[in-house]
Each structure stands twice: as structure tokens, then as C-alpha cells.
Amino acid sequence: MVKKAIVFSLFFLILGSLSGFITDEAVLSGWYNQLNKPLITPPNWIFTPMWFAIYVLMGFSIAIIYDTNTQYTNPALVFFGFSFIFNILWTVIFFVIQSLDIAFINIIVIDITLIVSIYYFYKIDKKAFYLLLPYAAWILFATYLSAYISIYN
Numbered sequence: 001m002v003k004k005a006i007v008f009s010l011f012f013l014i015l016g017s018l019s020g021f022i023t024d025e026a027v028l029s030g031w032y033n034q035l036n037k038p039l040i041t042p043p044n045w046i047f048t049p050m051w052f053a054i055y056v057l058m059g060f061s062i063a064i065i066y067d068t069n070t071q072y073t074n075p076a077l078v079f080f081g082f083s084f085i086f087n088i089l090w091t092v093i094f095f096v097i098q099s100l101d102i103a104f105i106n107i108i109v110i111d112i113t114l115i116v117s118i119y120y121f122y123k124i125d126k127k128a129f130y131l132l133l134p135y136a137a138w139i140l141f142a143t144y145l146s147a148y149i150s151i152y153n
Helices: 002-028 044-066 073-097 100-124 126-152
Strands: none
Touching: 002 044, 002 073, 044 073, 044 100, 044 126, 073 100, 073 126, 100 126
């Protein structure tokens, strides 16, 4: 299980890093810094370590679910997969395309697919469920930030 967890963690880290490289230009160009953001917006440096930790936890959580065989396993993996895909898409929509409203709609889709995933994870394995909670908390906070930025820009 640990080998699978490492492989899944690396998978998430690599894809997440690729989406991060895509956003570097938008952040460095000053576009992001010029947006009206809420006072509780974290500093830019916090995002890399947060996502690193979240991707590792995601990898271990998925490895646990992947090794199960219940009626909930396939739906859990499918909904989580959609959540992750929409997460990567959010980065492109927000930073590259710079469409704040579409990014907000996209993050709502992430919220929904992640909540469904978490429901299934809870049914399958409590450890996998708990490992996914930091991701859920971060995404819900990101939803607030995305909503604020969409409204005030």
C-alpha cells in the first residue's frame, strides 16, 4: 500500500506542479497581484507547501481507496478523478485564461465532486476520509477567495 501511496502522491505532485508552472507567468506578470482580494488571502509563498502536503495526503487517501473493493469504490474514484481534473482546470481558467467568473463556476463543480468523493471515502475507509479533509478545507477556502475575487474584479 505504501508503494501505491507514493506513486499516487508523485502523480498528484507532478500534475499539480505542471499546473503551477502554467500559473507562474500570471503571478509574476503582476496580474494576480493587481486583483482585489480579501484581507485573509494567504501570501503567495504559502501555496506551494500547502499543495505539496495536500497532494501527498491525497496520494495516501487514494491508495487506500484503490485497494478496496466495495460498491462505493468506483464511484469514489470517479468523483475524485473529476474533482482533481476540475482542480487543474481551475488553475488554467483562473490564471491563464483569466476568466474569474468561469473559474468560480468551475470551483463550485470541484466542491460538489469533492463532497461526493468525501461521502464515498467515508463509507469505504475512515482513514482515507480523514486524509482528504485538508484538501476539502483548502478547496472551500479557495471557493471563498474565488467568489470574492470574481465579485470584486
